[in-house]
Amino acid sequence: MGTRGNSVFQPEGEMAERVRQFDWRRTPLGDRKNWSDALKQSVAIVLASGAPTALRWGPELVRIYNDAYGAILGNRHPAALGKPRSEEWPEIIEEIGPLCAAILSGERSPFFAENRQWHVRRRDDRVEEARFTVSCSPVPDRTAPNGIGGVLVTLIETTGQHHVQTALRESELHFRLLVDAVVDYAIYMLDPHGIISSWNSGAQRIKGYREAEILGQHFSRFYTPEDRAAGVPERALAQAAGGAPYRAEGWRVRKDGSNFWASVTLSAIRDETGKLVGFAKVTRDITERRQSQESLRRAQERLAQSQKLEMLGQLTGAIAHDFNNMLMVVGANTQLVKRRMVDPPSLRAVEAIEHAASRGETLTRRLLTFSRRQTLNPIVIDIRERLAASRAVLSSSAREDIELVFDLPQQTWPVLVDVPELELALVNIVINARDAMPEGGTIRIGGGNVHVSPDDPLDDLTGDFVALSVTDTGSGIDPELLPRVFEPFFTTKGPDKGTGLGLSQVYGFARQSNGTVRVTSNPGEGTTVTIYLPRAAGSVVGASRPPPEVEGRSGTERILLVEDNPEVQEVTAAFLEELGYRVSLADNADAALVLLAAEQDIRLVFSDIVMPGAMNGVALARRVRSAYPHIAVLLTTGYAPQQELIDDTLAVLRKPYRLSTLSSTLRATLDRARAANDRRLASD
Numbered sequence: 156m157g158t159r160g161n162s163v164f165q166p167e168g169e170m171a172e173r174v175r176q177f178d179w180r181r182t183p184l185g186d187r188k189n190w191s192d193a194l195k196q197s198v199a200i201v202l203a204s205g206a207p208t209a210l211r212w213g214p215e216l217v218r219i220y221n222d223a224y225g226a227i228l229g230n231r232h233p234a235a236l237g238k239p240r241s242e243e244w245p246e247i248i249e250e251i252g253p254l255c256a257a258i259l260s261g262e263r264s265p266f267f268a269e270n271r272q273w274h275v276r277r278r279d280d281r282v283e284e285a286r287f288t289v290s291c292s293p294v295p296d297r298t299a300p301n302g303i304g305g306v307l308v309t310l311i312e313t314t315g316q317h318h319v320q321t322a323l324r325e326s327e328l329h330f331r332l333l334v335d336a337v338v339d340y341a342i343y344m345l346d347p348h349g350i351i352s353s354w355n356s357g358a359q360r361i362k363g364y365r366e367a368e369i370l371g372q373h374f375s376r377f378y379t380p381e382d383r384a385a386g387v388p389e390r391a392l393a394q395a396a397g398g399a400p401y402r403a404e405g406w407r408v409r410k411d412g413s414n415f416w417a418s419v420t421l422s423a424i425r426d427e428t429g430k431l432v433g434f435a436k437v438t439r440d441i442t443e444r445r446q447s448q449e450s451l452r453r454a455q456e457r458l459a460q461s462q463k464l465e466m467l468g469q470l471t472g473a474i475a476h477d478f479n480n481m482l483m484v485v486g487a488n489t490q491l492v493k494r495r496m497v498d499p500p501s502l503r504a505v506e507a508i509e510h511a512a513s514r515g516e517t518l519t520r521r522l523l524t525f526s527r528r529q530t531l532n533p534i535v536i537d538i539r540e541r542l543a544a545s546r547a548v549l550s551s552s553a554r555e556d557i558e559l560v561f562d563l564p565q566q567t568w569p570v571l572v573d574v575p576e577l578e579l580a581l582v583n584i585v586i587n588a589r590d591a592m593p594e595g596g597t598i599r600i601g602g603g604n605v606h607v608s609p610d611d612p613l614d615d616l617t618g619d620f621v622a623l624s625v626t627d628t629g630s631g632i633d634p635e636l637l638p639r640v641f642e643p644f645f646t647t648k649g650p651d652k653g654t655g656l657g658l659s660q661v662y663g664f665a666r667q668s669n670g671t672v673r674v675t676s677n678p679g680e681g682t683t684v685t686i687y688l689p690r691a692a693g694s695v696v697g698a699s700r701p702p703p704e705v706e707g708r709s710g711t712e713r714i715l716l717v718e719d720n721p722e723v724q725e726v727t728a729a730f731l732e733e734l735g736y737r738v739s740l741a742d743n744a745d746a747a748l749v750l751l752a753a754e755q756d757i758r759l760v761f762s763d764i765v766m767p768g769a770m771n772g773v774a775l776a777r778r779v780r781s782a783y784p785h786i787a788v789l790l791t792t793g794y795a796p797q798q799e800l801i802d803d804t805l806a807v808l809r810k811p812y813r814l815s816t817l818s819s820t821l822r823a824t825l826d827r828a829r830a831a832n833d834r835r836l837a838s839d
């Protein structure tokens with residue numbers, strides 16, 4: 156736009172030129188010189204306007220338009236100039252024509268519409284959909300019949316803008332659908348203060364809130380009260396606002412108050428100017444993953460623990476076996492020497508040796524038990540009945556300021572156990588409980604039948620068990636130390652106070668009895684040790700006391716002693732002779748069979764179980780039984796590598812043994828054999 160001269164305004168541009176050049180005499184408007192002032196003025200305004208503007212003048216609605224309007228007309232321009240309503244753009248004129256006519260006649264007020272959709276042909280005759288914002292206003296002219304000379308039309312094309320908006324709306328919708336389709340993730344937005352401003356179906360599924368009840372709330376309500384008190388949500392916002400997304404795992408709270416383990420990402424959202432407009436929060440419920448990881452870790456720990464105990468067991472078992480033979484020699488020889496001793500000082504010295512040897516025996520016995528190489532003589536018992544019999548022993552293991560409560564149910568399944576070992580295990584546990592309660596307290600012995608299903612095995616065990624638990628109200632065990640309590644020599648008691656073998660015995664005994672043991676503890680509150688013993692079939696053997704052991708000579712029969720260790724053989728032979736028996740010697744099973752064939756008067760075979768050569772003591776015993784049914788067999792061992800091979804009809808004497816025990820056992824075995832022989836002879 157510009158001015159020529161300094162008084163008369165002349166619009167510039169292509170259309171201004173065309174209007175001037177146009178031969179208006181061929182149109183209903185007639186010669187330009189005769190146009191009314193209103194028309195001239197209006198044409199000047201149209202041509203000077205920056206907006207796409209046109210004028211429709213007179214009853215025929217002849218069109219005059221500006222450059223911007225021409226651009227919208229496409230290939231209809233410039234032919235559209237000076238055309239009456241009937242001659243151009245039929246697509247639009249259908250609507251605009253009657254409208255303009257009505258405005259011109261004063262029948263209707265100005266018209267305005269946004270984004271109106273029309274189908275137009277303006278390129279290659281192709282019909283295209285276009286959108287316009289349009290306004291039509293009357294132009295006053297005093298010379299016109301009803302004071303309105305024409306209509307001023309402003310036409311702004313909004314097709315492009317409309318497409319952009321539609322695309323934007325669609326993409327927003329798609330995004331919304333996408334976000335909502337993700338049900339495994341809670342995806343939602345927060346405003347810069349942490350107020351929730353959007354919600355997806357995943358969020359509803361994971362957290363339990365519906366969109367309507369959670370929008371407008373602060374996101375800190377998903378945190379635990381402890382985390383809220385510690386300011387965790389605020390720190391998360393601050394960190395995310397600082398730049399890098401905030402990532403964390405932690406407990407979150409659902410609407411119903413339950414907790415889940417969440418993996419969360421919080422990222423700041425900024426507009427083009429960098430201003431913080433809010434946060435995007437993505438939360439995933441990984442409780443199950445965490446649980447399976449946890450249980451895997453625990454299973455691995457337990458496995459490592461049991462492998463360690465297994466290894467320690469093999470080690471201690473091997474050491475204990477050798478010790479047993481040595482202690483057998485020391486113990487037996489002292490007993491023999493003592494019987495011939497009269498001088499009191501020497502007697503005291505020998506007694507000191509004997510005492511030390513017997514302590515060594517106890518230690519070795521516990522080690523053997525831990526390594527599950529103890530020679531067990533299991534019998535089927537009723538736990539409750541046996542406990543009643545052990546009451547005095549257990550009470551004396553505790554102290555006066557400790558109350559011992561027996562709390563077992565009336566009926567428990569029978570179990571197959573070695574009774575002295577069970578009693579020793581309980582004593583060990585009770586002593587531990589006592590030591591954990593220096594100020595006094597209560598020890599409760601309880602338990603009952605439990606069924607262990609394959610879904611939730613106890614170590615590697617399933618089936619029916621009788622649980623025997625000992626609960627104290629003592630100091631408890633530090634969780635760090637808990638996994639170590641079964642290890643041999645693990646003790647927290649001072650030097651000379653504990654050997655760290657008590658629970659090792661309990662563990663070995665329980666495992667060797669085909670059961671297991673568990674310890675649970677709350678520091679400061681107490682400890683429970685539970686022994687699980689498998690349910691046994693068979694009838695219960697009553698709690699009768701063993702016959703009193705007889706001292707002195709016990710018989711004169713010939714005994715075949717089978718023992719590979721020369722020192723043990725020598726001292727055992729001395730024992731047997733001391734008791735009055737006659738003795739034949741063999742180093743192994745084959746030699747024993749040769750002697751049995753040669754010597755007619757052998758009445759009993761007393762054999763070690765573990766021996767070099769193809770045949771061990773158990774195999775020898777079976778051979779003797781079938782070939783010489785009248786000969787009694789007594790086995791002995793300090794070490795039972797193949798406990799399962801020994802059937803319960805074979806008598807086994809545990810090494811090391813005392814002279815008195817040997818005496819009574821031999822006598823009983825010989826007498827039983829004699830009685831069986833008499834029965835056999837009578838029935839023949």
Ligand SMILES: Nc1ncnc2c1ncn2[C@@H]1O[C@H](COP(=O)(O)OP(=O)(O)OP(=O)(O)O)[C@@H](O)[C@H]1O
Pocket residue numbers: 583587588591627629630631632640641645646647648652653654655656657658659682
């Ligand atoms: N009831 C209990 N309360 C607290 N701690 C216990 C309890 N039972 C066992 N412990 C802990 O386990 C450790 C090992 O126990 P364990 O019976 O094997 O050995 P010890 O008692 O130390 O020695 P020992 O029994 O050979 O005399 C103990 O030193 C103690 O720290």
Ligand SMILES: [Mg+2]
Pocket residue numbers: 583586587653656657658
């Ligand atoms: Mg102990």
